[in-house]
Amino acid sequence: MEFKKTSIEGLLEISPRIFRDDRGYFFESYSETLFKANGVKETFVQDNQSFSTKGVLRGLHFQKAPFAQGKLVRVIKGSVLDVAVDLRPNSPTFGKHETFLLTAENQKMVYVPEGFAHGFYTIEEAIFSYKCTNLYDKASEGGIIWNDPTLNIDWNATEPLVSEKDMELPTFEELKKTLV
Numbered sequence: 001m002e003f004k005k006t007s008i009e010g011l012l013e014i015s016p017r018i019f020r021d022d023r024g025y026f027f028e029s030y031s032e033t034l035f036k037a038n039g040v041k042e043t044f045v046q047d048n049q050s051f052s053t054k055g056v057l058r059g060l061h062f063q064k065a066p067f068a069q070g071k072l073v074r075v076i077k078g079s080v081l082d083v084a085v086d087l088r089p090n091s092p093t094f095g096k097h098e099t100f101l102l103t104a105e106n107q108k109m110v111y112v113p114e115g116f117a118h119g120f121y122t123i124e125e126a127i128f129s130y131k132c133t134n135l136y137d138k139a140s141e142g143g144i145i146w147n148d149p150t151l152n153i154d155w156n157a158t159e160p161l162v163s164e165k166d167m168e169l170p171t172f173e174e175l176k177k178t179l180v
């Protein structure tokens, strides 16, 4: 398994070691020992899966402390553009984001630590799977509007299907006032 650092501290792109044979393939998608050795020391307490048709955008989401979540995300079917935004006020990369192409073929995973907003856009219909370091807590949900002008994320999406809840998320500038 390869753990690749990104331009944002703690945000990792992970490529599992895939064993292929005549039957198909096998890989470990999580191993406590390997992840801990590579800096992901958190314990995962919830696993989630969602299905989205092509052109769906979910995000940008996070949970507020004390229910902040680290997320280990991957795609089981299809392909997505995955986005993580650094919202840690004291981080040198506060407000910066990284994008990742996650597909059922490349089997890449991303570890999004606590303190980030996360979202994805489905380039093809997709089954998305992720492990979380904290439980779901509806009252702690927060987010940023996907097409925020300050974040300026290149989703390569013209008219994505976005939930009513996500259409009402605040801008980054509005959110910033509540972070400090």
Ligand SMILES: Cc1cn([C@H]2C[C@H](O)[C@@H](COP(=O)(O)OP(=O)(O)O[C@H]3O[C@@H](C)C(=O)[C@@H](O)[C@H]3O)O2)c(=O)[nH]c1=O
Pocket (backbone or CB within 6 Å): 048, 050, 058, 059, 060, 061, 062, 071, 118, 119, 120, 135, 136, 163, 165
């Ligand atoms: C996230 C979540 C939702 N739900 C419920 C609430 C709601 O009725 C239904 C759908 O919820 P949402 O619309 O929030 O689902 P969704 O938009 O897929 O939310 C997810 O988006 C991605 C980008 C993330 O990063 C995740 O952490 C999560 O926020 O599922 C749970 O029961 N447990 C959970 O952990």
